[in-house]
Amino acid sequence: MFSPKSGTLTDVALVTSLRDGMNLVSYEFVACQDSKKGVLILSEDSVVKLYDFYLSNTCRVILSTDDQIQAPCTPNLDAFAGAAQSLGAGAILVNPWNITEVADSILQALTMSPEDREKRHRHNFVHVTTHTAQEWAETFVSELDDTVIEAKLRTKQVPPPLPEEDAISRYLQSTNRLLILGFNATLTEPVDTPGRRADQIKEMELKLHPELKEALTALCSDRKTTIVVLSGSDQKTLDDNFGEYDMWLAAEHGMFLRLTKGEWMTTMPEHLNMEWIDSVKHVFEYFTERTPRSHFELCETSLVWNYKYADVEFGRLQARDMLQHLWTGPISNASVDVVQGSRSVEVRAVGVTKGAAIDRILGEIVHSKSMITPIDYVLCVGHFLGKDEDVYTFFEPELPSDGLAVARSKQNDGLKLPSDRRPSMKLPVIRSAPKSSQGKAQRPSLNPEKRTANHSCGSGRRASAEKISWNVLDLKGDNYFSCAVGRTRTNARYLLGSSDDVVSFLMKLANAST
Numbered sequence: 001m002f003s004p005k006s007g008t009l010t011d012v013a014l015v016t017s018l019r020d021g022m023n024l025v026s027y028e029f030v031a032c033q034d035s036k037k038g039v040l041i042l043s044e045d046s047v048v049k050l051y052d053f054y055l056s057n058t059c060r061v062i063l064s065t066d067d068q069i070q071a072p073c074t075p076n077l078d079a080f081a082g083a084a085q086s087l088g089a090g091a092i093l094v095n096p097w098n099i100t101e102v103a104d105s106i107l108q109a110l111t112m113s114p115e116d117r118e119k120r121h122r123h124n125f126v127h128v129t130t131h132t133a134q135e136w137a138e139t140f141v142s143e144l145d146d147t148v149i150e151a152k153l154r155t156k157q158v159p160p161p162l163p164e165e166d167a168i169s170r171y172l173q174s175t176n177r178l179l180i181l182g183f184n185a186t187l188t189e190p191v192d193t194p195g196r197r198a199d200q201i202k203e204m205e206l207k208l209h210p211e212l213k214e215a216l217t218a219l220c221s222d223r224k225t226t227i228v229v230l231s232g233s234d235q236k237t238l239d240d241n242f243g244e245y246d247m248w249l250a251a252e253h254g255m256f257l258r259l260t261k262g263e264w265m266t267t268m269p270e271h272l273n274m275e276w277i278d279s280v281k282h283v284f285e286y287f288t289e290r291t292p293r294s295h296f297e298l299c300e301t302s303l304v305w306n307y308k309y310a311d312v313e314f315g316r317l318q319a320r321d322m323l324q325h326l327w328t329g330p331i332s333n334a335s336v337d338v339v340q341g342s343r344s345v346e347v348r349a350v351g352v353t354k355g356a357a358i359d360r361i362l363g364e365i366v367h368s369k370s371m372i373t374p375i376d377y378v379l380c381v382g383h384f385l386g387k388d389e390d391v392y393t394f395f396e397p398e399l400p401s402d403g404l405a406v407a408r409s410k411q412n413d414g415l416k417l418p419s420d421r422r423p424s425m426k427l428p429v430i431r432s433a434p435k436s437s438q439g440k441a442q443r444p445s446l447n448p449e450k451r452t453a454n455h456s457c458g459s460g461r462r463a464s465a466e467k468i469s470w471n472v473l474d475l476k477g478d479n480y481f482s483c484a485v486g487r488t489r490t491n492a493r494y495l496l497g498s499s500d501d502v503v504s505f506l507m508k509l510a511n512a513s514t
């Protein structure tokens with residue numbers, strides 16, 4: 001490790017490790033060199049070896065502190081991207097086995113022009129000061145979490161079908177209901193509509209299921225019911241499909257929020273790093289050009305490459321190649337999650353999930369409606385990617401130690417969630433959207449750690465002196481219906497087969513309540 005003093009005095013740092021994890025020494029050196037612009041010589045060998053290992057084993061490797069390779073699983077380059085990969089553009093890269101090359105590099109470093117030193121240092125300094133250890137650790141932990149989620153989903157029991165009668169009768173008995181609905185493959189026409197020819201290219205824009213209009217209008221007009229469409233789609237897609245209804249729209253997995261009568265605002269965590277987006281877009285363009293009938297969507301917080309209309313087998317092969325490009329290229333050091341769907345590849349900023357957004361959304365709804373009684377019924381239906389299934393577990397009462405939601409027996413306790421299951425709860429404020437909602441004041445989000453709102457009920461959008469404390473949610477255990485559409489491995493309590501079933505259920509719900 002460099003002490004600040006030795007790091008500042010050093011002209012050249014020669015780091016020739018054969019394997020490395022983060023290689024903090026190199027980072028420390030760069031951090032100390034803002035005035036001297038010393039030159040970093042790095043071993044390229046460690047990274048090459050690890051890449052070879054990765055490519056030949058296609059497995060996740062975790063480097064422990066003593067650099068032993070452990071626990072194979074699924075591919076992830078972030079875990080072992082060494083310093084040469086991160087700082088390679090500013091350093092002189094050498095083969096540490098080649099003594100002549102190492103000697104030459106030392107000479108090159110010692111005789112380098114001040115301009116060249118400055119340029120190389122600037123590059124590395126920007127990298128070191130923007131890619132913090134915290135960011136690295138967050139990405140690492142997020143990926144470990146994903147592995148656990150995936151493993152748990154694989155061993156889960158298939159939940160029962162949605163008990164429609166019970167869901168309807170409880171809906172009728174409750175007075176403050178919240179319906180959270182996904183969009184794609186939940187409220188849209190099924191993609192694999194019978195009668196569709198294999199070569200037929202379906203219209204790519206997502207469209208609301210035509211039979212849903214009446215039911216949605218009826219449900220939205222019920223003052224006891226709040227509807228949120230929580231989708232990965234962008235703001236325009238939701239505007240186009242739901243603009244006419246009186247409901248909440250949560251676009252890009254809840255990062256943008258709007259009451260259809262109001263303007264878009266953002267719920268995005270501050271400092272979301274989006275520098276990676278252009279390079280990922282480049283990879284997506286490359287694969288879209290080479291995969292007929294595939295397309296990609298560019299959102300503000302994510303990019304989705306979709307091959308649901310392409311030849312599935314070819315699409316899968318392309319997706320596999322794409323993942324390798326992404327893992328070894330532009331995102332290997334970025335704070336992103338790569339989410340693989342059955343026919344899609346999605347790259348998002350870390351922290352962009354429906355479950356992470358829902359507390360901020362709830363906070364805004366409670367505030368905006370000036371709610372003074374708890375929500376006593378929640379229906380959450382979607383065809384969500386595993387990553388977004390955290391929205392189902394958000395509403396679960398305390399779970400057994402396996403941490404998974406199961407179709408459970410009756411519970412009469414109000415909703416309490418332990419903080420150890422609530423990593424996303426310490427979320428920052430709702431901010432005004434840059435364009436449409438400028439001028440809106442920032443306001444702390446609801447902190448439903450104990451599902452208790454200490455919420456502003458004043459006229460402004462900032463917390464006022466007048467505060468009312470009450471439980472935001474009072475679901476009494478069984479007044480919560482989470483339902484996955486067209487999936488069997490899920491954290492939801494119940495299942496519906498397709499969006500046709502969702503439509504039919506929502507129609508029944510609307511009819512029953514009018």
Ligand SMILES: O=P(O)(O)OC[C@H]1O[C@H](O[C@H]2O[C@H](CO)[C@@H](O)[C@H](O)[C@H]2O)[C@H](O)[C@@H](O)[C@@H]1O
Binds near residue numbers: 181345383
């Ligand atoms: O967020 P929603 O509007 O409710 O849509 C749910 C997800 O839809 C898309 O994923 C789904 O379709 C993909 C193929 O088109 C498939 O690979 C994936 O398994 C499905 O879940 C979309 O890519 C996601 O962003 C949406 O969250």
